[in-house]
Amino acid sequence: MGITFQDVAYTYQAGTPFESQALHDINLTIADQSFTAIIGHTGSGKSTLVQHLNALLKPTSGTVTIGDRQITPETNNKNLKPLRQKVGMVFQFPENQLFEETVAKDIAFGPMNFGMSATDAAKKAAEMLDLVGLPAELLERSPFDLSGGQMRRVAIAGVLAMAPEVLILDEPTAGLDPAGRREIMGMVTRLHEQQKLTVVLITHHMEDVANYADHVIVMEHGTVAKVGQPSEIFQDVEWLQKRQLGVPETTEFAARLQKRGFKFTRLPLTEVELAAALLPQLPREAVSQPHDE
Amino acid sequence: MNKLLFGRFIPGNSVIHRLDPRNKLLLSFYYIGIIFLANNWLTYLVLFLFTILAVRLSNIKMSFFIRGVRPLIWLILFTVLLQVFFTRGGTTYWSWGPIVLSQFGIVNGVYIFMRFVLIIFMSTLLTLTTPPLSLADAIEAILKPLRIVHFPVYEVALMLSIALRFVPTLMDETEKIMNAQRARGVDFGEGNIFQQMRAVVPLLIPLFVSSFNRAEDLATAMEARGYQGGEGRSKYRILTWRAADNWAVIAFVLLTGILIWLRA
Numbered sequence: 001m002g003i004t005f006q007d008v009a010y011t012y013q014a015g016t017p018f019e020s021q022a023l024h025d026i027n028l029t030i031a032d033q034s035f036t037a038i039i040g041h042t043g044s045g046k047s048t049l050v051q052h053l054n055a056l057l058k059p060t061s062g063t064v065t066i067g068d069r070q071i072t073p074e075t076n077n078k079n080l081k082p083l084r085q086k087v088g089m090v091f092q093f094p095e096n097q098l099f100e101e102t103v104a105k106d107i108a109f110g111p112m113n114f115g116m117s118a119t120d121a122a123k124k125a126a127e128m129l130d131l132v133g134l135p136a137e138l139l140e141r142s143p144f145d146l147s148g149g150q151m152r153r154v155a156i157a158g159v160l161a162m163a164p165e166v167l168i169l170d171e172p173t174a175g176l177d178p179a180g181r182r183e184i185m186g187m188v189t190r191l192h193e194q195q196k197l198t199v200v201l202i203t204h205h206m207e208d209v210a211n212y213a214d215h216v217i218v219m220e221h222g223t224v225a226k227v228g229q230p231s232e233i234f235q236d237v238e239w240l241q242k243r244q245l246g247v248p249e250t251t252e253f254a255a256r257l258q259k260r261g262f263k264f265t266r267l268p269l270t271e272v273e274l275a276a277a278l279l280p281q282l283p284r285e286a287v288s289q290p291h292d293e
Numbered sequence: 294m295n296k297l298l299f300g301r302f303i304p305g306n307s308v309i310h311r312l313d314p315r316n317k318l319l320l321s322f323y324y325i326g327i328i329f330l331a332n333n334w335l336t337y338l339v340l341f342l343f344t345i346l347a348v349r350l351s352n353i354k355m356s357f358f359i360r361g362v363r364p365l366i367w368l369i370l371f372t373v374l375l376q377v378f379f380t381r382g383g384t385t386y387w388s389w390g391p392i393v394l395s396q397f398g399i400v401n402g403v404y405i406f407m408r409f410v411l412i413i414f415m416s417t418l419l420t421l422t423t424p425p426l427s428l429a430d431a432i433e434a435i436l437k438p439l440r441i442v443h444f445p446v447y448e449v450a451l452m453l454s455i456a457l458r459f460v461p462t463l464m465d466e467t468e469k470i471m472n473a474q475r476a477r478g479v480d481f482g483e484g485n486i487f488q489q490m491r492a493v494v495p496l497l498i499p500l501f502v503s504s505f506n507r508a509e510d511l512a513t514a515m516e517a518r519g520y521q522g523g524e525g526r527s528k529y530r531i532l533t534w535r536a537a538d539n540w541a542v543i544a545f546v547l548l549t550g551i552l553i554w555l556r557a
Contacts, residue, residue, distance in 0.1 A: 056472050081478055089476040096466075097473040099498035109495070113478030144502060158477065 001067040001086060001165045001198060003030040003053055008062035010048055022048040023222045026062070030166075030215075035192050035199045037209040037230070040219030041244050046202045047092070049219065050168050053200065054087035055080050067165075085114045088164030092171050094155035098143040103129065103154050106143050110162040121161070128157040132187060149180040156184070160191070166198040167191065173205065181205075185212060210234065210248040210269035218245070235267055250274050302424050308537055309351040309422045314431035316538045320545055321419045325412055327545075330552040337407050339555065343548055344414050351422050361417035362410055369409045377402035429454040430530055447523020455511070463504070470499050 010023040022045045030036050030053075040046050051057040052064050055071050064071040069083055091097065100106035107128050108121035116124065129139060132153040138146065143154055156172065169188065173181040189212055192199045203209060209216060209230055216233045218226040220243060226233060234240070234247045237255045246252070247267075254267050254274055262281055268274040304310075309317075331337050348358060362369070382397035420428075433450035440446050471481060474495045481492050 051472065054476055056475060081480075084476055084478055087476075089473075091469060091473045091476070094473065096499050096503055097470055097477070097495075099495045099502075110477040162477070 002032040003067075003166065003198075004028075004065040005052070006063045006065070008052065008059040008064060010052070010057060011060045012048075014060055021222060023052075023059075026224055028217060028224055028227060030198065030200060033192075033196050033198055034215050035189075035213050036201070036215040036217060037213035038200065038202045038217045038219060039204070039206070039209060039245060040225075044219040045222040046219050047170055048222075050089070050170060050200060050202060053166070053168055054084050054089050056089070081114065085162050086164055087166045087168065088159040088162055090156050090159050090167070090169045090172055092174060093152075094159070094172075095148060095151035097155055097158075098151060101142060102140050103143050103146075104139040106154060107158045107161050110158050114162060124161050125157075128161045129154070131160060131191075132157045133183060149176055152176070152180075153184070156187075164197070166200065168200045168202075170202045171204065172201070173203070173208070181208075188212070206234070206246055206248045206251075210251070218243075230269060231266060234269055237267070301421065303353055303357070303421050304424075305352055305422065307350060307352040307422070309347065309418065311535070311537060312422075312541055313532055313534050313538045314423050314427040315434050315532055316534070316541060317419055317423055318428065318431045318435065320541060321415055323545060324415050327549050327552060328408055328411060330549070330556055331408075332404075333555070333557045336552050336555045337404065339548070339551055340411055341407070343544075344411050347418055348414060351418055353418075353421055357421060358414050358417050362413050365409070365413060369406060372409070373402045373406050376405050425457040425460075426454055427530070427532075429457055430532055434532060445523075447526075451523060459507075463500070466503060467496065467500060470496055 005026045005028045008023060008026040009021065011019050011021045013019045026049065038046050038049065048057065052059060052071070053066065055064075055066070055075070058071055058073055058075060060073055062072075066083060066087060098106050100109060104122060104125045107125035108116075108118070111121045111124055112118065126136060126139060129136060134150060134153055134157075138150070138154075143151060146154065152172075156169075159167070167188070172188070173184050176184065185208055188199060188201070191197045192212075201208070201213065213230055216226075216228060216230050217224060218233065218240075225243070234251050237247050237251065240247055247255075248269055250271055250273075251267050251269055254262075254264055254277070257278075258264055258267070262278070264277050268277050328340060331340050348355065377398045378392045378394065380398035380401050381393055381395055384396045385393055386396070387394040423431075429450060432453060433446060436444065436446045436449065475481065477495075479492050479495055480488075481496070482489060484492075
């Protein structure tokens with residue numbers, strides 16, 4: 001399911017003395033089955049933007065087209081449920097949304113709101129818990145007994161249980177340890193590849209963008225500053241650094257090597273690409289020698 | 294939720310903004326007291342002009358104050374209508390059983406309306422020009438004499454300032470959890486009363502849980518920074534009484550004098 005923004009603007013508390021415009025003239029397309037990363041400095045409007053993707057916010061002007069549904073400022077709030085089912089949204093620190101007595105009930109809560117029967121929803125909950133990599137014995141535990149990382153996975157399972165076609169994740173790995181980060185990102189990639197989910201990821205972690213995304217949107221002061229593939233976006237190291245965004249460490253390292261005389265047709269994003277680009281440039285002895293020692 | 298004006302503070306640097314919050318708080322209460330001195334057109338006019346002058350001095354747009362009245366308008370109208378239709382006296386214009394429309398009734402209704410509006414204007418002026426934390430300080434300073442009767446002034450002041458500090462944080466949190474649950478298919482404010490009440494559960498439980506967690510974290514952080522109780526602490530924000538505060542008090546004394554002189 002593709003999503004298109006046409007001249008979208010959004011103003012918080014419009015018509016009051018406290019109004020502030022968060023988005024200006026947004027035009028962008030999120031293609032079906034793409035893995036889109038949205039990056040930008042804190043307060044650049046990323047979170048406001050994604051709340052338009054499932055009509056939690058309606059544009060104050062312009063049109064958002066989600067699949068075959070158009071959201072305009074005049075759209076009323078009735079019948080948004082089918083839309084919300086198709087566009088699953090994982091908010092920042094989603095563990096704060098857990099409330100049921102047991103993990104199973106909490107995961108089943110979403111599907112049941114969309115009309116699934118209790119028995120089907122319970123079956124679904126067990127499936128989803130397995131999908132996010134948690135053992136089945138947690139099903140009957142209280143969500144508040146779990147560790148932070150487990151709670152987050154239960155929360156994500158609760159969103160996945162609604163079988164969305166588009167999955168939006170707002171900094172899903174914030175505050176997690178490196179292992180937790182890898183697990184969550186691995187899970188998201190798996191879903192993207194196996195279930196053909198359209199994924200929209202907000203992150204401050206450029207490595208995640210380089211490793212997983214195929215499309216990047218750079219936000220700045222409530223506008224779209226740049227759009228493209230990660231390999232294009234990360235070429236302009238200075239442009240990004242000026243916006244306090246940075247590039248993957250590998251790319252930064254490569255840029256420094258370039259200043260010392262190494263040549264790259266384009267700056268590599270991952271260690272593998274870097275190694276491949278460096279290998280032909282190294283003197284023969286340097287490559288073979290480590291094996292002799 | 295964001296449209297709520299009550300308790301909102303608008304930063305500024307007017308004469309009113311710079312008054313000592315203790316003074317502002319006490320004078321606001323005093324004002325509510327003296328408003329009951331007014332009992333004829335002239336006294337209400339004086340009060341009205343005085344209030345408008347205070348509003349002008351604050352450099353805040355009139356529309357803010359009118360918006361402050363709006364949420365209470367039904368209460369005001371209800372009270373005014375009761376007054377108008379159930380007061381006898383003077384010329385009776387119309388009557389139907391116990392309901393009468395009389396001269397006194399109409400006059401009383403207008404007085405009550407004025408009283409409401411003036412009180413709301415003055416208290417809105419207080420909250421719009423005083424940061425909540427200064428208000429908490431002022432309340433602490435005013436409550437201090439109660440220590441004689443072993444009233445826990447410092448503890449109350451601490452709770453008050455923490456509560457005020459977390460009001461916006463909790464509002465943000467509420468908004469966030471509401472959105473998260475909406476994304477999971479919850480309809481807030483739709484359906485019959487029972488459905489609506491049931492929809493609140495997925496909002497209330499996470500809010501309580503996160504408040505407990507927050508309280509625990511905050512308590513730990515306070516202890517780690519050496520907080521041992523209210524007694525014997527020094528203060529960072531010190532309230533100062535300036536010349537303008539004297540003038541404000543003089544203005545209120547004059548107002549009281551004029552009201553007493555003019556009242557019928």
